[in-house]
Amino acid sequence: MILSVLSALAEPTRLAAIRLLADGNEHCICELMPKLNATQSRMSRHMQTLKQAGLVIDRRDAQWVRYRLNPHMPRNITSVLKAVLDAEPEQERSAA
Amino acid sequence: MILSVLSALAEPTRLAAIRLLADGNEHCICELMPKLNATQSRMSRHMQTLKQAGLVIDRRDAQWVRYRLNPHMPRNITSVLKAVLDAEPEQERSAA
DNA sequence: GCAGCTTATGCGCATAAGCGCATTAAGAGA
DNA sequence: TCTCTTAATGCGCTTATGCGCATAAGCTGC
Numbered sequence: 001m002i003l004s005v006l007s008a009l010a011e012p013t014r015l016a017a018i019r020l021l022a023d024g025n026e027h028c029i030c031e032l033m034p035k036l037n038a039t040q041s042r043m044s045r046h047m048q049t050l051k052q053a054g055l056v057i058d059r060r061d062a063q064w065v066r067y068r069l070n071p072h073m074p075r076n077i078t079s080v081l082k083a084v085l086d087a088e089p090e091q092e093r094s095a096a
Numbered sequence: 097m098i099l100s101v102l103s104a105l106a107e108p109t110r111l112a113a114i115r116l117l118a119d120g121n122e123h124c125i126c127e128l129m130p131k132l133n134a135t136q137s138r139m140s141r142h143m144q145t146l147k148q149a150g151l152v153i154d155r156r157d158a159q160w161v162r163y164r165l166n167p168h169m170p171r172n173i174t175s176v177l178k179a180v181l182d183a184e185p186e187q188e189r190s191a192a
Numbered sequence: 193g194c195a196g197c198t199t200a201t202g203c204g205c206a207t208a209a210g211c212g213c214a215t216t217a218a219g220a221g222a
Numbered sequence: 223t224c225t226c227t228t229a230a231t232g233c234g235c236t237t238a239t240g241c242g243c244a245t246a247a248g249c250t251g252c
Contacts, residue, residue: 062220
């Protein structure tokens with residue numbers, strides 16, 4: 001479970017998409033595509049992956065499909081997501 | 097960076113190895129192998145992956161190589177790791 | 193040096209993952 | 223119904239990942 005979440009997040013475009021969805025709003029594929037520099041099919045499939053991992057949910061709205069973060073994620077997954085989203089900005093200096 | 101950490105953790109054997117190392121002690125490949133039901137080469141390579149991601153460090157000790165969690169991980173990575181390690185036990189009930 | 197133990201690595205293979213292209217599906221609006 | 227927009231999917235291709243096997247490399251003790 002945590003494994004599917006980790007592998008869903010371990011891809012640049014998907015992680016970037018999650019970052020965009022982290023604003024709490026809904027976003028359609030057509031909006032994410034240009035922002036993430038992805039083609040339509042690519043974007044669509046990545047969103048499916050995120051959906052299967054339980055990270056996002058989608059909703060039909062006319063000809064659009066609106067994606068947003070899953071508001072009912074289990075707490076432990078939310079914690080992981082939060083940590084991951086907080087992780088990026090700071091640059092690391094690893095040791096050893 | 098966070099991406100390499102995520103993909104390092106997104107593999108069952110590697111995550112299990114991290115869990116074992118999370119006891120704070122050093123562990124050699126020959127100890128991890130039977131516990132994780134992995135062959136020697138498999139185990140060795142997985143540990144290399146974890147090392148490259150900056151999650152573990154190793155140390156030669158006679159004919160053994162002792163692995164342990166990297167004590168100098170950047171804080172944000174430590175947070176992710178902590179969240180991941182805490183995530184497993186609780187079962188999730190996802191919605192939507 | 194040699195035998196024995198532990199770990200790393202070269203090699204080839206099988207499978208998974210990611211991608212683009214083209215097509216299909218779903219809906220809106222005329 | 224026809225057209226347009228948006229999203230999903232089948233297909234084939236390329237690359238990445240994980241694996242076992244065999245071998246090399248590092249170290250110990252005799």
